[in-house]
Amino acid sequence: MDSLKIKATKCTPEVTFNAENNILEIKGDSYPENITDFFSSVFTWLEEYLGELKNQVFTINIELNYFNSSSSKLLLDIFERLEEEVEKFDKKIIVNWIYDAEHDNIEEYGEEFKEDLNSLTFNLVQK
Amino acid sequence: MLNNLYHFKKELNERGIFFCFSGPLSQDLLVEIGGTLKHKMKLEEASSSTIFKLFSMFVEQTQNIIHYSAEKCQPSREQSEEAELLSLSSGIIVVGYESDHYYVLCGNMVENEIVDTLREKLILLQNMSKEELKRYYKEQRRQGKNGNSQGAGLGFIELARKAVKPIEFDFQNINENNSFFTLKTEI
Numbered sequence A: 001m002d003s004l005k006i007k008a009t010k011c012t013p014e015v016t017f018n019a020e021n022n023i024l025e026i027k028g029d030s031y032p033e034n035i036t037d038f039f040s041s042v043f044t045w046l047e048e049y050l051g052e053l054k055n056q057v058f059t060i061n062i063e064l065n066y067f068n069s070s071s072s073k074l075l076l077d078i079f080e081r082l083e084e085e086v087e088k089f090d091k092k093i094i095v096n097w098i099y100d101a102e103h104d105n106i107e108e109y110g111e112e113f114k115e116d117l118n119s120l121t122f123n124l125v126q127k
Numbered sequence B: 001m002l003n004n005l006y007h008f009k010k011e012l013n014e015r016g017i018f019f020c021f022s023g024p025l026s027q028d029l030l031v032e033i034g035g036t037l038k039h040k041m042k043l044e045e046a047s048s049s050t051i052f053k054l055f056s057m058f059v060e061q062t063q064n065i066i067h068y069s070a071e072k073c074q075p076s077r078e079q080s081e082e083a084e085l086l087s088l089s090s091g092i093i094v095v096g097y098e099s100d101h102y103y104v105l106c107g108n109m110v111e112n113e114i115v116d117t118l119r120e121k122l123i124l125l126q127n128m129s130k131e132e133l134k135r136y137y138k139e140q141r142r143q144g145k146n147g148n149s150q151g152a153g154l155g156f157i158e159l160a161r162k163a164v165k166p167i168e169f170d171f172q173n174i175n176e177n178n179s180f181f182t183l184k185t186e187i
Helices: A035-052 A069-089 A104-115 B002-014 B027-043 B048-068 B077-082 B112-126 B130-142 B154-162
Strands: A004-006 A014-018 A023-030 A058-067 A093-099 A121-126 B017-025 B088-098 B101-111 B168-173 B178-186
Touching (some): A035 A069, A058 A069, A058 B048, A069 A093, A069 A104, A069 B130, A093 A104, A104 A121, A104 B048, B002 B017, B048 B101, B101 B112, B112 B168, B112 B178, B130 B154, B154 B178
Parallel strands (some): A023 A058, A058 A093
Antiparallel strands (some): A014 A023, B017 B088, B088 B101
16 A cells, blocks of 8 residues: 655644555644545545555554544544444554643543544554 | 724734735635645644644634625636636634633625525534534534535534533524624634
8 A cells, every 4th residue: 555645734634554664644733724635545545545445553653732523523434434343344453642741632632532443553642 | 994904913813813805715725725724823832733723614604604605706607618717715714822712703795595494403502412423423424415505514513512511503694695704713
């Protein structure tokens, strides 16, 4: 699977996938005018990748400083899609929600996602 | 006009208003204004949590205007086909500080037909406790798209959750088609 690299802008995160270690990173801010446009390429990539994913561990590191309410909805859509893969095909997927110690708002958002997920490994990781 | 401007500025200052904008809004403008507001609050030594919350309120309220304002400059067919010019939404954004709290006050025109639904929705949020708001937020986030709402209508719930007191709003009837919608959130 090819690597993925979307550069950050002032209001969209950097999205990178490293095919050597199977780590997807989402980093920065997320509050574009139209979030669906931004995430559609990520979703397309993700679907293709999940189709190819076998036994290896797929890790997603999310380190966001700020995201708006529509990004929050899109993030949940991603997590639910991943959870489906875990539940149906027993895939090994880990999400690390990375936050700054000073940033209790981001930590809380992470906790709330975690509360809404069942089978997906969702770790809250302090930087 | 020339000497009135100083009186206008003085009146804003007296009301604790340190940022005020009225006119066409864009995502680019939002990004730059948001950055400046964060900078200003850092200089005032506001806590990082307060800065985060105010920034969040500013983004949600401004994007609300961008998406839903009924006052729009529309491109002509030629402009949109040949130069790919998009429409521009207008509204007012005010950011200030009063009685130890920062606030974001914004206003935009809306179509009269959505007033009742919007009012009901906001009254519902005004009467919810923080715990109820959290549950409602999660419920709405799980549900798909909500008609013409771009973010499952999550923006208002997010605002209500962040605000230190219930959100305040008003609708002023302007004519047979439009009302002016005002929303205030405090942190």
